[in-house]
Amino acid sequence: MPVPHLSAALRGPVLDLENRINKARPSIEHWLRGKWRECSIPVYCSVDLRNSGFKLAPVDTNLFPGGFNNLNPEFFPLCVQAMMTAVEKICPDAHSILLIPENHTRNTFYLQNVASIQTIMQHAGLNVRIGSLIPEIKSATVFNLPDGRSITLEPVVRKNNHLCVDGFDPCAVLLNNDLSNGIPEILQDLNQTIIPPLRAGWATRRKSEHFKAYNTVADEFAELIGIDPWLINPYFTSCGKIDFREKQGEDCVAKSSDKILAVIREKYKEYGVKEDPFVIVKADSGTYGMGIMTVKDGEEVYQLNRKQRNKMAVVKEGMQVTNVLVQEGVYTFENINQAVAEPVIYMIDHYVVGGFYRVHTGRGMDENLNAPGMHFVPISFEPDCLLPNGTQQQGLMPQRYYVYGVVARLAMLAAALELRPTAG
Numbered sequence: 265m266p267v268p269h270l271s272a273a274l275r276g277p278v279l280d281l282e283n284r285i286n287k288a289r290p291s292i293e294h295w296l297r298g299k300w301r302e303c304s305i306p307v308y309c310s311v312d313l314r315n316s317g318f319k320l321a322p323v324d325t326n327l328f329p330g331g332f333n334n335l336n337p338e339f340f341p342l343c344v345q346a347m348m349t350a351v352e353k354i355c356p357d358a359h360s361i362l363l364i365p366e367n368h369t370r371n372t373f374y375l376q377n378v379a380s381i382q383t384i385m386q387h388a389g390l391n392v393r394i395g396s397l398i399p400e401i402k403s404a405t406v407f408n409l410p411d412g413r414s415i416t417l418e419p420v421v422r423k424n425n426h427l428c429v430d431g432f433d434p435c436a437v438l439l440n441n442d443l444s445n446g447i448p449e450i451l452q453d454l455n456q457t458i459i460p461p462l463r464a465g466w467a468t469r470r471k472s473e474h475f476k477a478y479n480t481v482a483d484e485f486a487e488l489i490g491i492d493p494w495l496i497n498p499y500f501t502s503c504g505k506i507d508f509r510e511k512q513g514e515d516c517v518a519k520s521s522d523k524i525l526a527v528i529r530e531k532y533k534e535y536g537v538k539e540d541p542f543v544i545v546k547a548d549s550g551t552y553g554m555g556i557m558t559v560k561d562g563e564e565v566y567q568l569n570r571k572q573r574n575k576m577a578v579v580k581e582g583m584q585v586t587n588v589l590v591q592e593g594v595y596t597f598e599n600i601n602q603a604v605a606e607p608v609i610y611m612i613d614h615y616v617v618g619g620f621y622r623v624h625t626g627r628g629m630d631e632n633l634n635a636p637g638m639h640f641v642p643i644s645f646e647p648d649c650l651l652p653n654g655t656q657q658q659g660l661m662p663q664r665y666y667v668y669g670v671v672a673r674l675a676m677l678a679a680a681l682e683l684r685p686t687a688g
Contacts, residue, residue, distance in 0.1 A: 281320060281495050282667045288489040292670060295488055296677070300614050303680040307350045307438065307459045311672040312622070312634070313607045314594035318537055320667065321498050321594050322675040323544070324634075325474055327464045327683075328442040330366070332384070333376035333411070335610060335618040336642040340384070346612035347388040353613070355436040355457050360391040362427055362434035364420065364451075366441050367398050372410055379415045381440060384612075393432045395420035397441070397448060404430070425455045443467045444550050444583055464683055466549040471589045472502035478678035485674055494531055496671055498592035499524050502548055506588055508568070508576040517545055518562035520590040525560070528592055539595060542630050548587035550579035556632045558593060595629050600641055604629050607643065609672035616669040619643045 285292065310329035311322045335343070351358050363385070365378045378394060385392045396405075396417040404418045418429040427437055427450070436457040443451075443465025451462060463469065479497065486493035501520045506513035521543045528541035540560055547555035555576050559565060568576065577585055598605045600623050609619040621641045624633040643665065 281491060282663055284489055284491060285667045285670055286663050289666075291488060292485075295485075296614070296673060299677050303677070303684065305350075305353070305614050305680050306464070306676060306683065307354060307613065309611045309676045309679060310619075311609050311611075311675040313609060313668060313671060314596045315598055315607070315664075316539075316595035317597040318535055319495050319594055320671055321496050322478070322671060323498060323591065323594060324471070325675045325679050326442075327460050327469075327679060328440050329610060330374055330377045330440070331608065331620065331640065332380035332610065333373065334620045334640040334642060335380075336620075339618040340387075342615070343384045343612055343617045344387040346615040346617050347384050349615070350613035351385075351388060351390065354459050358390060358436045358457075360393075360432065360434040360436075361385060362395045362420070362429065362432070362437045363392055364395050364397060364427075364437060364439050364441050365417075367396070369398065369407060369417070372407070375407055375415060376409050376411055376413070378440060379409060379413050381438075382415065385438075391432070391434075393418060393429050393434070395427065395429045395437075397450065420450060422450050425453060427451075427454060427456060439465070441465075442550075444579070461683060464679075469682075470502070470548050470587065471546070472500065472548050472587075474678060474682050475500050475589070475591070477682040478675060480681065481674050481678045496674070498594055499527055500589055500591040502587060502589050504587045506586055508573045508585065511573075514565050517588060517590060518565040520562075521545065521559045521565060522562035524590060524592055525562070542593035544591050544593045544632065545576075545588050546591070546632075547579045547585045548589045550583065550585075555579045555585050555588075556634075558631055593630055596633070597629060604631075604633060605641070606633055607668050609668055611672060611676055614673065614676065616672060619668070619672075 306327055308329055310326045310331065312324040314321060314323050363378065363382055366374060368374065382392045382394060394415055394417050397420055401417050401419050404416050406414050406416050408414045420427055420429060428434060436459060438459050443462065446467045447462050447465065482493045482497040486496065501524065503513055503516035503520055524543050525541050532541060542558050542560045545557050545559055555578065557576060579585055596604055596606045600621055603623045603625040604627055605621040605623045607619055608622055610617050620643055622633045622638050623641055624635065624638045626637050627633050627635065
């Protein structure tokens with residue numbers, strides 16, 4: 265499979281950043297190894313990156329990734345190896361796992377992701393059954409998938425603070441359900457290992473807390489390799505007590521937007537960037553690209569029409585937006601076939617196991633691409649991409665993929681810090 269053609273800007277500060285990261289590879293890997301020993305690593309994770317040609321930064325970190333079916337099949341063995349490592353650490357005695365996915369069954373692409381996770385874990389030597397929390401599923405139900413595979417969802421049963429499905433007693437539960445709608449009673453106070461922990465779900469997790477942790481990681485990493493942390497880190501703040509429909513809290517959103525825009529403007533001057541700065545306002549919890557807008561002037565917040573307010577007011581499963589993240593927008597200057605693209609990197613344990621480009625023909629380089637109409641192009645890591653030549657100064661894709669992996673792992677490290685039981 266050929267590497268997708270990208271027309272990213274191959275000049276300016278981001279190339280300097282890429283070369284610096286490639287040359288510092290021994291120091292970076294040594295530093296990361298030390299960090300992994302200090303914390304409990306999420307079992308899996310995906311990170312949305314934006315490469316603007318002058319800046320490369322994570323803009324979202326998902327602890328319940330839903331796109332394993334979009335990865336390049338050539339990297340399946342790497343996924344299996346990484347999963348073996350993850351299981352050994354989290355649950356060394358595990359031989360059977362109950363996988364609990366999201367509650368939607370109409371999205372067959374998502375179910376292909378569930379099938380991929382099950383297959384990876386089976387090849388890692390585990391017995392895996394899929395347990396559903398959907399009330400309508402009262403017996404084992406088979407779903408045929410577009411790629412020719414099928415999966416069987418079974419109703420979850422709770423016995424003595426232990427989850428099981430018919431004739432199957434798992435020693436651990438793996439969630440691929442982000443708990444946007446709260447933590448169901450059936451998952452509370454179990455005596456089984458649950459991975460990721462319940463506090464990783466959107467019922468309690470906040471993006472602003474994640475990016476606070478990422479600030480710490482980015483500052484330390486920037487000092488390690490001698491760069492401005494801004495090159496890998498978007499500015500952000502958060503606002504609470506928001507109700508877009510009732511126009512409550514919009515002063516905070518408007519003022520915060522203007523404040524961040526002013527700081528970005530100064531940075532753009534410093535680096536000779538000619539673009540207009542923008543911020544992204546999005547729900548402080550939740551995923552699926554809902555409740556997001558691009559702002560280039562705080563006044564725009566006051567000028568939303570009713571349709572736009574309604575769109576910003578709710579996220580997945582109709583949950584009300586009461587807190588928002590106001591985050592520096594990072595342009596994406598990457599294109600595939602003239603369509604705007606952004607890389608999404610997938611990790612199992614602390615290993616990069618692949619990724620894909622999220623591509624959207626109807627969106628601009630300053631807009632959210634996680635929206636209806638997007639499609640995915642698997643990243644194909646040619647041999648040189650896994651073994652980039654860190655001693656040569658070159659702006660080739662193999663070098664860039666290594667850099668993507670480094671920045672994604674910084675975001676994963678931030679997630680590990682964020683999820684520490686003592687984290688506030």
